[in-house]
Every structure is written in C-alpha cells, then in structure tokens.
Amino acid sequence: MSMWEDLLLFLSLKDPNVRYVVLGLILLSSSCALVGCFTFLRKRALSGDALAHSVLPGVCLAFIITGDKQSLPVLLGAIVFGWLSLYTMDYLKRNTILKEDTVIGLVLSVFFGIGLLLLSHIQHSDYVNPSGLDSILFGRAASLVEEDVWWFGITGVILVTVIFALLKEFVLICFDEPFARSISIPVKMLEVILTTLTVMAIVTGIQAVGVVLMAAFLITPAAAARYWTYNIKHMLIYAALISMSSSVAGAYVSYSFPKMPTAPWIVLVLSLVAFFSFLFSPHKGVWKRWMNMRNNSAKILEENILKTFYHLGERENVEMGYYTEQQLNSIRGFKKSDLKKGLRKLIRLGYVKKSGQSYTLTNEGYRKGERIVRLHRLWELYLSNHVKIAADHVHDDAETIEHIITPEIEQKLEELLKSPLIDPHQSSIPPSRW
Amino acid sequence: MIRISLAFLLQDGSLMNELYIITTGALVAGTCSILGCFLILRKMAMVADAISHAILPGIVLTYLVFDSKDSFLMLIGAGVFGFFTAFLIEWIHSRLRLQEDASIGISFTFLFSIGVILISYYASNIDLDMDCVLYGEITYVPLNTVTLQNGLNLGPKALWTSGAMFLLVVSFVSLFYKELRICTFDPSYAVSIGIATVIWHYALMGLLSFTTVICFESVGSVLVVTFFIVPPATAYLITNKLNHMIILSVLSGIVASVGGYFLANLLNASIAAGMCTTCGIEFLLAFLLKRQKR
Numbered sequence: 001m002s003m004w005e006d007l008l009l010f011l012s013l014k015d016p017n018v019r020y021v022v023l024g025l026i027l028l029s030s031s032c033a034l035v036g037c038f039t040f041l042r043k044r045a046l047s048g049d050a051l052a053h054s055v056l057p058g059v060c061l062a063f064i065i066t067g068d069k070q071s072l073p074v075l076l077g078a079i080v081f082g083w084l085s086l087y088t089m090d091y092l093k094r095n096t097i098l099k100e101d102t103v104i105g106l107v108l109s110v111f112f113g114i115g116l117l118l119l120s121h122i123q124h125s126d127y128v129n130p131s132g133l134d135s136i137l138f139g140r141a142a143s144l145v146e147e148d149v150w151w152f153g154i155t156g157v158i159l160v161t162v163i164f165a166l167l168k169e170f171v172l173i174c175f176d177e178p179f180a181r182s183i184s185i186p187v188k189m190l191e192v193i194l195t196t197l198t199v200m201a202i203v204t205g206i207q208a209v210g211v212v213l214m215a216a217f218l219i220t221p222a223a224a225a226r227y228w229t230y231n232i233k234h235m236l237i238y239a240a241l242i243s244m245s246s247s248v249a250g251a252y253v254s255y256s257f258p259k260m261p262t263a264p265w266i267v268l269v270l271s272l273v274a275f276f277s278f279l280f281s282p283h284k285g286v287w288k289r290w291m292n293m294r295n296n297s298a299k300i301l302e303e304n305i306l307k308t309f310y311h312l313g314e315r316e317n318v319e320m321g322y323y324t325e326q327q328l329n330s331i332r333g334f335k336k337s338d339l340k341k342g343l344r345k346l347i348r349l350g351y352v353k354k355s356g357q358s359y360t361l362t363n364e365g366y367r368k369g370e371r372i373v374r375l376h377r378l379w380e381l382y383l384s385n386h387v388k389i390a391a392d393h394v395h396d397d398a399e400t401i402e403h404i405i406t407p408e409i410e411q412k413l414e415e416l417l418k419s420p421l422i423d424p425h426q427s428s429i430p431p432s433r434w
Numbered sequence: 435m436i437r438i439s440l441a442f443l444l445q446d447g448s449l450m451n452e453l454y455i456i457t458t459g460a461l462v463a464g465t466c467s468i469l470g471c472f473l474i475l476r477k478m479a480m481v482a483d484a485i486s487h488a489i490l491p492g493i494v495l496t497y498l499v500f501d502s503k504d505s506f507l508m509l510i511g512a513g514v515f516g517f518f519t520a521f522l523i524e525w526i527h528s529r530l531r532l533q534e535d536a537s538i539g540i541s542f543t544f545l546f547s548i549g550v551i552l553i554s555y556y557a558s559n560i561d562l563d564m565d566c567v568l569y570g571e572i573t574y575v576p577l578n579t580v581t582l583q584n585g586l587n588l589g590p591k592a593l594w595t596s597g598a599m600f601l602l603v604v605s606f607v608s609l610f611y612k613e614l615r616i617c618t619f620d621p622s623y624a625v626s627i628g629i630a631t632v633i634w635h636y637a638l639m640g641l642l643s644f645t646t647v648i649c650f651e652s653v654g655s656v657l658v659v660t661f662f663i664v665p666p667a668t669a670y671l672i673t674n675k676l677n678h679m680i681i682l683s684v685l686s687g688i689v690a691s692v693g694g695y696f697l698a699n700l701l702n703a704s705i706a707a708g709m710c711t712t713c714g715i716e717f718l719l720a721f722l723l724k725r726q727k728r
Contacts, residue, residue, distance in 0.1 A: 110664060
C-alpha cells in the first residue's frame with residue numbers, strides 16, 4: 001500500500017480502532033489545551049504537573065477499597081487526591097518558609113511516591129486482576145475504546161461550556177485579580193471552578209497520555225498559541241487547533257509504525273510546533289525580534305553616517321564637501337566594515353554619491369543629516385533647559401533619542417523651546433525645513 | 435512478578451543483603467540531600483525534577499551508540515543531556531522569553547518523550563524497562579557485585595558507585611563551600627568579588643545530572659527527585675543555618691532509607707517508593723513539630 005492510500009485510509013476513520021483513538025485524542029487534547037491556557041496564563045504550569053503525579057495514590061486507594069479499576073470510584077479517588085495535592089501546595093506555600101518550586105516538587109514526589117508504594121503493594125499482593133492499573137503511569141493512548149471516547153466527550157462538553165460561559169470572569173482573574181476583587185467578582189469561587197476544571201481535564205487525560213507527559217498537553221499548546229496572538233479568545237482557539245492536529249499526527253505515526261508509542265509522539269509534535277512558534281511567530285518570535293534589531297541598528301548606523309557628513313561640513317563651513325572614509329572616521333569611530341556597509345546602503349538609497357575615493361551627500365542626504373543633528377541639539381537644549389541636566393551630561397542621551405523622535409515630537413519640542421537657534425554647547429541648531 | 439520472589443529471596447537471604455540495600459539507599463540519600471540544599475535555596479527544585487526526567491534520552495542514546503551498560507559512558511551521556519536541559523530551560527526562558535514554569539515544563543516533556551520513543555523503537559535491543567526508570571531496582575543491588583580477578587567479592591557495584599558519588603559531592607561541597615554559599619545567597623555580591631557565578635551554576639547542574647544518573651539505576655528517578663527536594667525541605671523547616679541544614683538533611687535522608695526499607699517490607703511494596711513515603715512522613719513530622727512550637 002502506498003503512503004497516500006495509507007494516510008487516506010487513516011483519515012477516513014473506517015477502522016473502528018483508529019476512529020476511537022483519533023476521536024478520543026482530539027476530544028481529550030483540545031479540552032486539555034483549553035484548560036491549559038488558563039493554567040499557563042496564571043503561571044501554574046508546574047502545579048499542573050504535580051497534580052498529574054498526585055492522583056496516583058487516589059487511583060490505587062480506590063482500587064484497594066473497591067477492587068474496581070475502571071469507572072467511577074477510581075475517577076473519584078483521583079479527583080479527591082488531585083484536590084488534596086493542590087490544597088497541600090497552597091497551604092504549605094502560605095504557612096512555611098518554603099518557596100513555591102520546593103513546595104511543588106515536594107508534593108509531587110511525596111504523593112507520587114506514596115502512589116507507587118500502593119501500586120507496587122497491589123502488584124505484589126493477591127488482588128484480583130490488577131493488571132492495567134499501571135497504565136495510568138504511561139497512558140494507553142493507542143488502545144482507547146468506545147467507552148473512553150464517551151467519557152472524553154462528556155468531559156470535553158462540560159469543560160467547553162463552563163469555559164465559554166465564564167470566559168470574561170476567568171480572563172479577569174488571570175490578568176487582574178485585584179481589579180476582579182474590587183468589582184466584587186467572586187474570585188475564590190471562580191478559582192475553585194477553574195481548578196475543578198483543571199483537575200477534571202488532568203484526571204481524564206492521564207488515562208490516555210500518562211502521568212509524566214500530562215504537563216505537555218496542558219502547557220505546550222497554550223505556550224505555542226500565546227506567540228501567535230494577543231487576544232485570549234484566539235489563543236484558546238489556536239491552542240485547541242494546535243493540540244488537535246498534533247494528536248492526529250501522533251496517532252498517525254503510531255498507526256503506521258505500530259512500534260511507536262502514541263502519546264510521546266503527540267508531545268514531540270506539540271513541542272516542535274511550540275519551538276517553531278517561539279522562533280518564527282510574526283508577533284513575538286525570536287526571528288522577528290532579531291530582524292527588528294538588525295533593521296534598527298542599520299538605521300542608526302546610516303543616520304550616524306549622514307550626521308557625520310553634516311558635522312564635517314559644519315567644521316569646514318561647506319555644505320556638500322567630499323570626504324574620504326578616513327575623514328569620516330576621524331569624527332566618529334566607526335567600525336571599518338560597518339562604515340563601508342552603511343555607505344553602500346546610503347548610495348543605493350540615493351543619500352550619498354561616490355566619486356573616486358571620496359563621498360559626498362546628495363540634497364536628500366544633506367536634508368536628512370541636518371534633521372538628525374537638529375533633533376540631537378533640540379533634545380540637548382530641552383534636557384538642559386527643562387530637565388535641568390548639566391550641559392556636559394546631555395550628549396549621550398541625545399545620541400540615542402535622535403533616532404527615535406517623530407515629527408510630532410519634534411514640533412512639540414520646537415514650540416516648547418520657542419524655535420531656538422543655539423544649543424547648550426553653543427552650536428547652531430539647523431532650522432526646520434517644513 | 436519476578437521482583438517479588440527476589441524480594442522474598444533477599445529477605446530470607448541474609449542480613450548482609452539488607453545492609454547493602456539500606457547502605458546504598460543512605461548513600462544516595464546523602465548525596466542528593468547535600469546538593470538538594472543548594473537547589474531549593476536557589477529556587478531550582480523543579481529544574482532538578484526536569485533534569486531527572488530529561489536525561490532519559492541521554493541514557494538511551496549512550497546505550498544505543500556504545501551498546502553497553504557501562505556506567506561511565508552512561509554518566510557522560512546523561513551528563514551531557516543534563517547540561518543540555520539546564521541550558522535549554524535557561525535559553526527558552528531568557529532568549530525566547532517564555533515564562534519560567536512553562537519553559538521547564540516544555541523542555542522536560544520534550545526530552546522525555548524523545549527518550550520514550552527511542553526506548554520503544556529499539557525495545558528489542560534495549561534492556562531498559564520503563565518501570566525501572568521510575569522505581570529503580572534497589573532490590574537487585576546485592577545481586578550485581580564487583581568481583582576481582584582473584585575471585586575476591588567486593589560487594590555490590592551500586593554500593594561502590596554511589597559511595598564514590600557521595601565522596602565526590604562531599605569533597606566538592608566542603609572544598610568550595612564558601613563560593614557555593616555566596617553564589618546561593620547573594621549572587622550579585624559574588625560577582626562583585628570576582629566569583630564566576632555561571633561556572634558554579636553549571637558545576638552544580640553537572641553534579642546534579644551525574645548524581646541523577648548514578649542513582650537512576652539503583653533507585654529510580656522518582657526517589658532521586660524526592661531525595662533532592664524533601665529532606666532539604668524538612669531540614670529547612672527546622673533550621674536556617676546552611677551547615678546545619680546540610681547535616682540535618684543528610685541525617686533525614688539516611689533515616690528515610692532505613693525506615694523506607696522496613697515500610698516497604700511491611701507492605702510488600704517497592705523499596706524506593708517506601709523511602710519516598712518515609713521522606714514525606716518525616717517532612718510532616720517536622721512541620722507539625724514546628725507548628726507546635728509556634
């Protein structure tokens with residue numbers, strides 16, 4: 001069978017096993033992602049991890065008491081211990097000297113240790129049919145059945161309904177809790193609801209993906225989505241979409257290569273999507289930030305070169321003199337390669353002309369250099385007259401701000417300083433050309 | 435189920451075997467607790483947790499590339515991944531500007547998933563079992579012994595490796611106690627008197643990864659993390675002097691390994707998990723004691 005046919009067969013969901021796994025994972029991962037957005041925004045990512053580990057003793061106790069390893073009692077035990085761990089973390093954080101990370105790690109390892117103690121006790125004793133109980137450790141994503149899909153569906157519907165009904169309130173307690181309190185929104189109550197949702201999502205999730213990787217299902221889609229938008233509604237939708245598509249991809253991998261485990265592949269795909277977002281998203285991505293920085297420093301370099309031409313002309317009292325690279329460098333220490341690069345760019349932009357070994361400004365170049373000098377001197381004057389900074393301390397500040405001042409600010413400065421002619425160092429301020 | 439029968443065998447076996455298991459546990463506890471004191475004071479408890487998960491691919495890759503379970507190679511492989519994890523967390527946090535909790539969570543789940551995938555893919559030629567990653571096999575400690583060429587039995591290998599690690603950590607900390615203390619409590623002062631805080635940070639991270647992988651085989655990742663965090667936290671409740679805290683946490687770790695052994699025997703359960711639970715009980719006692727005083 002070719003790869004395409006294989007993929008089509010997979011996507012057609014004709015095979016009931018595939019259907020249950022894919023549907024179950026889509027439901028599960030998207031509900032985890034939705035809840036995870038709030039976990040992420042409230043900086044509780046690691047508490048989520050601890051919570052996932054802490055439900056193990058609950059599951060084991062429920063099994064020891066009832067002898068049942070599916071259904072309700074186990075779920076109940078998990079929820080009780082999930083809550084207990086959250087409460088313990090909160091209590092220890094408030095009542096001991098221990099810092100948050102220590103408290104999280106402490107609760108995580110002790111609860112999980114107790115869980116493993118009980119689990120190994122069960123496995124080594126004469127309980128009836130305990131096998132499969134440890135699937136909670138690593139999940140059984142590849143063997144979901146119809147019943148699981150129903151469970152995930154019900155949980156998903158509850159989570160989505162509650163989240164969208166209380167979206168405004170949840171957003172408020174994520175971003176501005178004091179304000180929420182001040183307009184008498186029941187913060188405590190909402191926190192309890194949000195935590196309940198988180199516990200629900202985690203308890204359902206670990207059955208499929210296991211304890212350790214649960215944290216990724218909560219945080220990774222949210223973190224990735226955060227880099228694509230500033231709008232929380234979009235963030236929720238993106239997070240859900242990212243985790244749905246990663247789940248399908250993960251399920252496909254383990255469908256085509258039966259040796260491959262499903263949940264780790266989903267996490268791997270999720271992580272790659274997240275890394276891609278961190279690097280290349282158009283809002284906050286590193287690539288974008290790096291480009292901005294490069295463009296800025298190029299702009300600053302060009303403006304500094306134009307300014308240097310102006311200074312040289314001012315010294316010799318000629319407007320458009322011809323200067324060599326050495327002369328330019330004598331005013332201002334440029335790096336040789338930077339100066340060459342900047343000049344080439346300026347020639348291309350039509351601000352500078354080259355003749356032989358020397359360079360001169362064009363009319364536009366002169367205008368631009370003059371404006372930078374003007375902004376520099378206006379700012380120096382402003383600092384010394386209005387901010388009362390000594391004249392010999394104003395240069396460095398002006399050196400930075402001259403590249404940033406907009407025409408509007410320039411005009412304000414002009415008005416404030418009453419069209420001045422002389423700066424604090426007795427150099428003349430070039431007049432405005434507007 | 436083979437583990438149970440072995441446990442019984444060992445119980446009946448001899449006092450010596452019990453002693454071996456408990457001593458190994460105590461050495462691991464001591465090593466982890468000493469480092470743990472610095473970790474929790476530097477707010478890096480969860481970084482330790484992350485590293486203990488994230489060295490999994492390092493162990494598997496070393497195993498695959500060199501085709502041996504040689505502890506030294508494993509140590510290097512896992513050490514490299516430990517460094518890499520510490521670096522990755524820091525890089526995502528400061529360069530990619532993701533909040534710290536999420537950068538820890540994403541890094542370790544990413545690396546752990548790679549580890550699990552590698553294990554499943556090469557399952558046929560890897561004798562690493564996921565259960566053993568979690569629980570470890572402290573029960574087996576007495577079985578794997580070092581024998582000299584003339585047939586002299588020197589006792590369990592794990593005892594020697596964890597003993598060596600303990601000595602290494604003790605000598606490192608006592609030699610550079612002053613530097614570590616200053617870096618921990620006042621990093622900016624440390625920089626101002628010319629101490630390279632970055633180097634000490636990564637030295638700690640390196641020791642952390644080495645310890646984790648040494649203890650990995652004998653006690654499993656869960657117990658390592660527990661020993662890193664819980665005994666120091668217990669000691670921190672009781673004292674606020676660093677040297678007292680270190681000594682107390684080592685003592686508490688040792689008590690936990692003795693208590694844990696008997697608790698596990700009582701419940702017929704995993705010894706590593708028993709030691710975790712005992713650590714938790716000790717913390718609870720310290721907490722209650724502290725409250726009573728107030």
